[in-house]
Amino acid sequence: MNSADLGRRVGVPSTALFTDQYELTMVQAALKAGTADRRSVFEAFTRRLPEGRRYGVVAGIGRVLDAVENFHFDDEMLTFLREQNVVDGPTLAWLADYSFSGDIWGYPEGEVYFPGSPILRVEGSFAECVLLETVILSILNHDSAIAAAASRMSAAAGGRGLIEMGARRTHELSAVASARAAYIGGFDTTSDLAAGFRYNIPTVGTSAHAFTLLHDTERDAFRAQVDSLGRGTTLLVDTYDVTEAVRTAVEVAGTELGAVRIDSGDLLLVAHRVRQQLDELGATETKIVVTSDLDEYAIASLAAAPVDAYGVGTQLVTGSGQPTCSMVYKLVARAGSADPAEPLRPVAKKSLGAKSSVGGRKWAARRLDENGVAEAEVVGTGAVPAELADRQLLVELVKGGEAIAREPLDAARERHIAARAGLPMSALQLSRGEPVIPTEYV
Template sequence: MVHTRGLRVPLVDLDGTALRTDRYELTMLQAALRSGTAERRAVFEVFARSLPAGRRYGVVAGTGRLLDAIEAFRFDAAELEFLTANGIVDEPTARWLETYRFTGSVRGYAEGECYFPDSPVLTVEGTFAEAVLLETLVLSVLNHDCAIASAASRMVRAAQDRPIIEMGSRRTHEEAAVAAARAAYIAGFTTTSNLQAGRRYGVPTAGTSAHAFTLLHDSERHAFEAQLASLGASTTLLVDTYDVERAVRTAVELAGTSLGAVRIDSGDLGTVATETRALLDSLGATGTRIVVTGDLDEYGIAALAATPVDGYGVGTSLVTGSGAPTASLVYKLVARSDGPEPDAPMRAVAKRSTGKPTRGGRKTAVRRIDGHGTARTEEICTGEPASGARDRVLQVPLVENGEIVGREPLRAARDRHARALDELPPTAHQLSRGEPAIPTEFTEGGPRP
């Protein structure tokens, strides 16, 4: 054990998810247990008051990771010892936590779906005690993954069907890198450089060599020969270590006209790509692709749309949300019962805080679709909504009575995102600053239990 500001903490982090939370979740629990309000039924809602400045839509990602984390949310003996030894919770609260298991229900937008301001991205229902403990975990997963997927979606649209590799692992926390690769794949990235994302989530992986490999050898020619001998002519050769033109000529000389691709990582990418395409064609390597990397974001990708670039690699901008590293989602209590009895009436509750008000009541969301198959409004209803034949009710069951029911293959989320994007009006895909692609409207529906 080591001591940090009076707290005794283990030298090695634990694998569970229960302590990936804020202390005040547990102090609220302890106080609620003492006051007799802990067992009141509660409804928490996850939403964003607004999108990042200028963005037209957000993308739901992280749901699959969150379901795994909720299932693993348990307090073991070592964790409880840490909590009690450091005075974070008292013994009665520790005994309650010892048998903790989320037994409530979760509904939410399916992963890959688009969302807008005030969309009820996730609804968590259970006792106050068991639902409040999930707040920090829910927000840490969804705020990160939604931010990454939202940025990735814009990049994919800017690429206009050209493939993009995610390569941001060296620019973020090691676990965030794995989550980012997963979120980017949902949004349409083709591959990732991160092997853990490949192993854990099945995201296709890709990668060949860095400049260090070229510098290791006595000459660029020797480096290319070694890579071709190992990976074959279909590989991608990095051609900007010294002189691009000379490297391209050497690459084609060694690999022949069947060389898979060349990568350019520096300089004026548009100009260099145009010159490289002309050179490759003159050498007969008309099928050799050109991949560009180097501090690209959605704007840089869009600027290369008219150039002969065949693919992109994106790192830093992707894993930092391209200027919006959080989705700014919040987790707010919107309804609670008057007592602990299962049949106690529910009442809507809401904050009146200046600048941070909330709308009370359990909500349902419907995306209104016109006769052309285009989304027109995001309707948020505090009762049971009326929906037309083309409209889509957006929330789906994820957890029922504590059991995970919403798991699905990652490919399903990726396909869903493509469909959701196609449904949005054309303005959604503009990179210029603007309002959300569709407005959010609040209505009163029929009664709900």
């Protein structure tokens, strides 16, 4: 496996300041109190799925590994912290030598999850683990939200092509992460070249309405594009009159025209009319791509339309109305010292209402019914029942500070397809509902 298979990690800056100030002030206070080195276990999980969602999708694990690897404080950062009086001198000295040396276990990327699933378990000293809280949550909350939206859109598309094209609708760095998460969730290509460069996601793109408007006639624009990109290109046919544009497109490119794109109007009606016209013109192999503020519901409504691929932007990169997964990162167990022989004891937040947590270092397994379909997410803190031993979900990601579970993005994409297929069929319903399987604590 070469480095390109895993994504290019060139030019990755330190992630140490992608954090909240209170992570550092907690370290300072713990160092002064003599508790900073206590062996600790933190877990990332969500108490509930976004409203109406039936399952979540784990995405961002590969980016978490990068973030942990690059979490270190350089001289310029330390100077900033000193000048801003964020922490004291002894803490700055400790941060200068910081490098995560603990262990991380987690759900593999592409796996599905449910309320209470211990998606990530971080083990080490209190100080080294607590520093990672913000950056881990920012990655998992964003990427998993996008992947969940992508998964719903993929299910609605029913095997038709999906193009991620939301770069212009979000922050430039979020766009790259979104394309990566969307690919895991089932999208086939992206329009974002940075995502293609960094993560080896197939990229696509031809022209916008501006290219047609640049030329004196639509025919001139089509001719210029075909001369440059070949007959297999995709021509945008709704700048002026769609019927006339389709006719011109076939006249210019011939029946070997790759595809036409429709970006406005009643997509269901227009797609049917365009398909009929293409067939009558002999362009029976020319595909139809539709765009225009699509989401999973719009995609599902076009199931009966002769559409070959969907391009999705805004709704995808904003999580289709659910831009975060509300994951939290909580201390669930700790020892009284750094001694590995000292037993861990469970700790838990006991707030009133819905913000309490379950203490203890957890394992998770998915119980299947007699047909091999998931029927429960089982989470426990003791011994794993024998019947669930081969159904455990957490895998070792980092050992002694070294990432040991990097994998090609296609592996996460394939894992998600398999994990989603193992859920009850109702998981694919777009109507609002409860999690498709319950979480059981043992």
